[in-house]
Amino acid sequence: MPPFLSISQRLRNTPFTHRVKASGVKAYTVYNHMLLPTVFESVEADYHHLKSKVQVWDVSCQRQVEVKGPDATKLIQMLTPRNLSKMADDQCYYIPVVDETGGMLNDPVAVKHSADRWWISIADSDLLYWVKGLARGRNMDVDVFEPDVSPLAIQGPHSNQLMERVFGEEISSLRFFRHRKVDFNGHSFTVARSGFSTQGGFEIYVEGTENGEPIWDALFAAGQDLDVRAGCPNLIERIEGGLLSYGNDMTREHTPYEAGMGKFCKGAAVKDCIGSEALQRERENGPKRQICHIDIMGKAVPSCEAAWPVTFNGEPAGQVTSAAWSPDFDTNVAIGMIDRAHWDAGTEISVHTPDGRRDAVIKALPFNR
Amino acid sequence: MPPFLSISQRLRNTPFTHRVKASGVKAYTVYNHMLLPTVFESVEADYHHLKSKVQVWDVSCQRQVEVKGPDATKLIQMLTPRNLSKMADDQCYYIPVVDETGGMLNDPVAVKHSADRWWISIADSDLLYWVKGLARGRNMDVDVFEPDVSPLAIQGPHSNQLMERVFGEEISSLRFFRHRKVDFNGHSFTVARSGFSTQGGFEIYVEGTENGEPIWDALFAAGQDLDVRAGCPNLIERIEGGLLSYGNDMTREHTPYEAGMGKFCKGAAVKDCIGSEALQRERENGPKRQICHIDIMGKAVPSCEAAWPVTFNGEPAGQVTSAAWSPDFDTNVAIGMIDRAHWDAGTEISVHTPDGRRDAVIKALPFNR
Numbered sequence: 236m237p238p239f240l241s242i243s244q245r246l247r248n249t250p251f252t253h254r255v256k257a258s259g260v261k262a263y264t265v266y267n268h269m270l271l272p273t274v275f276e277s278v279e280a281d282y283h284h285l286k287s288k289v290q291v292w293d294v295s296c297q298r299q300v301e302v303k304g305p306d307a308t309k310l311i312q313m314l315t316p317r318n319l320s321k322m323a324d325d326q327c328y329y330i331p332v333v334d335e336t337g338g339m340l341n342d343p344v345a346v347k348h349s350a351d352r353w354w355i356s357i358a359d360s361d362l363l364y365w366v367k368g369l370a371r372g373r374n375m376d377v378d379v380f381e382p383d384v385s386p387l388a389i390q391g392p393h394s395n396q397l398m399e400r401v402f403g404e405e406i407s408s409l410r411f412f413r414h415r416k417v418d419f420n421g422h423s424f425t426v427a428r429s430g431f432s433t434q435g436g437f438e439i440y441v442e443g444t445e446n447g448e449p450i451w452d453a454l455f456a457a458g459q460d461l462d463v464r465a466g467c468p469n470l471i472e473r474i475e476g477g478l479l480s481y482g483n484d485m486t487r488e489h490t491p492y493e494a495g496m497g498k499f500c501k502g503a504a505v506k507d508c509i510g511s512e513a514l515q516r517e518r519e520n521g522p523k524r525q526i527c528h529i530d531i532m533g534k535a536v537p538s539c540e541a542a543w544p545v546t547f548n549g550e551p552a553g554q555v556t557s558a559a560w561s562p563d564f565d566t567n568v569a570i571g572m573i574d575r576a577h578w579d580a581g582t583e584i585s586v587h588t589p590d591g592r593r594d595a596v597i598k599a600l601p602f603n604r
Numbered sequence: 605m606p607p608f609l610s611i612s613q614r615l616r617n618t619p620f621t622h623r624v625k626a627s628g629v630k631a632y633t634v635y636n637h638m639l640l641p642t643v644f645e646s647v648e649a650d651y652h653h654l655k656s657k658v659q660v661w662d663v664s665c666q667r668q669v670e671v672k673g674p675d676a677t678k679l680i681q682m683l684t685p686r687n688l689s690k691m692a693d694d695q696c697y698y699i700p701v702v703d704e705t706g707g708m709l710n711d712p713v714a715v716k717h718s719a720d721r722w723w724i725s726i727a728d729s730d731l732l733y734w735v736k737g738l739a740r741g742r743n744m745d746v747d748v749f750e751p752d753v754s755p756l757a758i759q760g761p762h763s764n765q766l767m768e769r770v771f772g773e774e775i776s777s778l779r780f781f782r783h784r785k786v787d788f789n790g791h792s793f794t795v796a797r798s799g800f801s802t803q804g805g806f807e808i809y810v811e812g813t814e815n816g817e818p819i820w821d822a823l824f825a826a827g828q829d830l831d832v833r834a835g836c837p838n839l840i841e842r843i844e845g846g847l848l849s850y851g852n853d854m855t856r857e858h859t860p861y862e863a864g865m866g867k868f869c870k871g872a873a874v875k876d877c878i879g880s881e882a883l884q885r886e887r888e889n890g891p892k893r894q895i896c897h898i899d900i901m902g903k904a905v906p907s908c909e910a911a912w913p914v915t916f917n918g919e920p921a922g923q924v925t926s927a928a929w930s931p932d933f934d935t936n937v938a939i940g941m942i943d944r945a946h947w948d949a950g951t952e953i954s955v956h957t958p959d960g961r962r963d964a965v966i967k968a969l970p971f972n973r
Contacts, residue, residue, distance in 0.1 A: 238630060239609065243852055367734065368734045372739070381856075538611070
């Protein structure tokens with residue numbers, strides 16, 4: 236039996252917590268000092284439902300860092316090696332954020348509203364502190380703060396249908412990683428086509444805690460015949476899709492190159508980024524290790540609660556950081572950080588789980604591609 | 605029944621996690637992306653044991669931010685209004701850390717090793733990012749990083765006895781919030797007289813993950829006849845003692861004055877602090893609300909999982925953020941943030957718990973004083 240979670244004010248409730256509880260949440264994790272559901276019926280049942288129906292996810296823990304003012308774009312470009320110069324005002328960019336050593340501090344989605352107003356939709360670290368620290372240190376002309384904005388994700392193959400019913404048919408024309416405003420009950424919310432699954436879907440940036448329950452209720456009322464359910468990022472599905480989890484698969488100890496994000500580190504913008512010199516060296520030398528998708532043989536592996544060592548012919552070769560039994564692929568899907576000498580697709584490695592050694596193979600692509 | 609916690613690599617293990625599990629931990633919270641035990645036998649049984657015996661606490665989640673280099677002391681003084689100019693190299697100071705608005709970013713303990721080397725032993729926020737951001741923004745001559753240091757707390761009335769048996773009699777002469785080096789198995793560790801209880805005790809800053817289990821085992825071997833047990837910060841005991849919990853009782857929304865830390869904001873050093881102007885205004889006007897110790901009447905209150913509204917004659921008067929039934933005081937002990945008009949000792953207020961309204965009284969001091 237897993238341990239219990241002691242809930243306190245410090246593990247913040249969300250605008251949707253009452254609805255999540257009423258939907259029968261069984262387990263949480265803690266993400267950005269906030270409750271993030273992990274299980275409703277079971278991880279496997281939730282998985283099958285996500286891949287065939289539509290779910291509503293409380294991902295309020297994807298907190299926003301709002302950067303507002305004349306220096307906003309300049310500051311955002313200091314954070315990341317990704318070139319933002321061609322980004323439109325309705326675009327979202329996945330941006331690795333690095334420090335002066337090139338180590339990743341977060342892997343958020345930047346949501347550009349205008350040149351002087353951005354949201355950074357963050358993974359699990361207090362990126363607000365880094366952005367505020369830089370802004371104060373350089374006396375930049377920006378405000379940096381956490382607004383009352385809580386993303387609600389609509390994910391799954393029927394997400395277009397559900398969204399059309401609540402926000403009108405035109406929402407389906409929204410392109411991937413673009414955002415626009417929608418009206419609801421006299422309020423205007425930013426909606427993006429995005430989300431932490433590969434089943435398709437949207438994220439509604441709900442502004443104002445008081446608007447959380449009405450929008451949740453409207454989605455459930457509209458989607459009853461679609462079998463809409465409360466869900467959450469699903470461990471199995473996200474590994475199948477190759478989606479990385481900051482803190483699990485990569486940390487401050489890793490560069491974007493090691494995280495397989497070299498394509499975001501090209502071009503002139505690198506020079507404006509705090510980590511430009513370190514990343515330049517990494518680009519020339521190549522990373523020493525890199526994120527790989529890994530197929531672990533045999534029966535279902537246990538829960539991966541801490542990194543599992545990987546060896547090649549008995550020598551250390553890296554670690555596995557996420558793993559789960561996949562019913563659809565009939566194998567254990569996994570993500571790990573593998574040393575350069577052993578990262579080629581097809582390499583046969585050993586993964587040392589708490590239940591013993593397993594044979595495993597490096598894959599060229601995520602499982603679902 | 606409380607919900608389960610889904611454990612993953614992102615919720616970091618500590619050097620002591622195996623021993624904590626073997627000791628029968630039942631529940632955790634998550635603190636600085638790390639597992640922090642909350643219950644062994646039960647919160648009440650753990651409480652009685654803590655107040656009569658001696659416990660060993662895995663408080664690795666009090667991560668260290670190491671600041672090293674010629675500008676170290678200058679940078680630390682930028683973080684806090686507390687005057688550090690008279691601090692000796694063997695002292696620990698409790699320092700509110702504020703941003704430019706005077707809002708609290710953390711309430712760590714600063715451990716001074718020398719003018720150019722400090723540890724900041726942090727509460728639950730990524731203070732590393734703020735300190736790094738300021739250092740980079742100002743191009744200061746310091747390294748800022750998280751070292752492999754995991755505090756282990758020895759708390760309870762028999763803590764002197766246990767520490768003497770493992771580290772020699774002289775350890776008992778260590779004064780409150782002073783630190784010194786002790787030898788263990790050929791290693792040298794910093795030990796401070798400190799800890800998040802008011803039962804007396806020490807914190808051992810264990811350097812090197814590999815040293816965690818040997819030191820844990822030595823303490824348990826030496827303390828068998830003292831009935832030493834694995835423990836953790838205890839909700840009831842810390843409220844009785846008036847110890848504040850960052851994220852529960854105060855947040856970025858609150859100033860040090862509101863958190864009752866006005867005594868740390870005096871003197872010339874305020875000028876060097878990032879938040880000096882904002883704090884100067886707060887000092888002149890006085891805070892609008894302040895931390896209070898609160899006695900809640902009636903039977904045991906439910907678990908305080910989110911702030912409870914406080915009213916005075918039906919008007920909003922603040923909130924309660926921590927509360928628990930105290931067997932020793934035979935009442936519900938609580939901490940809350942109360943508006944200026946109602947914070948005088950003896951004021952009768954209403955606390956609105958999920959189980960209904962309760963009569964309550966503001967106290968002049970924490971329960972154990």
